[in-house]
Amino acid sequence: xxxxxxxxxxxxxxxxxxxxxxxxxxxxxxxxxxxxxxxxxxxxxxxxxxxxxxxxxxxxxxxxxxxxxxxxxxxxxxxxxxxxxxxxxxxxxxxxxxxxxxxxxxxxxxxxxxxxxxxxxxxxxxxxxxx
Numbered sequence: 001x002x003x004x005x006x007x008x009x010x011x012x013x014x015x016x017x018x019x020x021x022x023x024x025x026x027x028x029x030x031x032x033x034x035x036x037x038x039x040x041x042x043x044x045x046x047x048x049x050x051x052x053x054x055x056x057x058x059x060x061x062x063x064x065x066x067x068x069x070x071x072x073x074x075x076x077x078x079x080x081x082x083x084x085x086x087x088x089x090x091x092x093x094x095x096x097x098x099x100x101x102x103x104x105x106x107x108x109x110x111x112x113x114x115x116x117x118x119x120x121x122x123x124x125x126x127x128x129x130x131x
Contacts, residue, residue: 032046032047032048033046033047033048033128033129033131034046034047034128034129034130034131035047035121035126035127035128035129036126036127036128036129037093037095037096037098037100037125037126037127038098038124038125038126038127039093039096039098040093040095040096040098041127041129042070042093042094042095042096043069043070043129044068044069044070044071044093044100044121044126045063045065045067045068045069045119045121045126046065046069047131049065049066049067049068050063050064050065050066051064051065051066051118052064055120056082057101057120057122059122059124060122060123060124061122061123061124062101062120062121062122062123063120063121063123063126064115064118064119064120065118065119065120065121066118066119067117067118067119068091068100068119068121070093070094070095071091071092071093071094071100071119072091072092072094073089073090073091073092073103074089074090074091074092074099075089075090076088076089076105077089079102083109083112084107084108084109084112085108085109086104086105086106086107086108086112086115087104087105087106087107088102088103088104088105089102089103089105090102090103091103091119091120091121098125099125100121100122100125100126101119101120101121101122101125102119102120103117103118103119103120104116104117104118104119104120105117
């Protein structure tokens with residue numbers, strides 16, 4: 001008889017107050033695909049929360065997420081971006097404080113309002129965790 005050892009991990013999203021269960025069987029994770037901070041491996045976003053992969057930062061590609069976890073926002077400021085003027089706040093990893101991207105607080109143009117409340121994480125600042 002062969003047994004497979006499993007372990008259960010719980011990840012709590014402080015923004016939505018949801019807890020996600022992950023099961024690890026052997027070397028494989030079963031559950032949602034996670035993105036983590038490249039520096040400290042703190043879980044910061046779920047792959048299923050990606051709204052768009054077509055964003056650009058000054059350092060390369062970036063992903064727009066409906067929300068992020070284990071991060072905090074810095075000071076709000078007006079910033080001129082490719083799509084116009086927005087009020088944004090830098091988003092920092094809650095563990096190591098690295099700037100990972102920004103959060104759209106307000107869009108002045110009607111066509112950009114869909115971004116409000118969403119988070120952009122720069123691709124080179126996040127890594128795929130266990131997938």
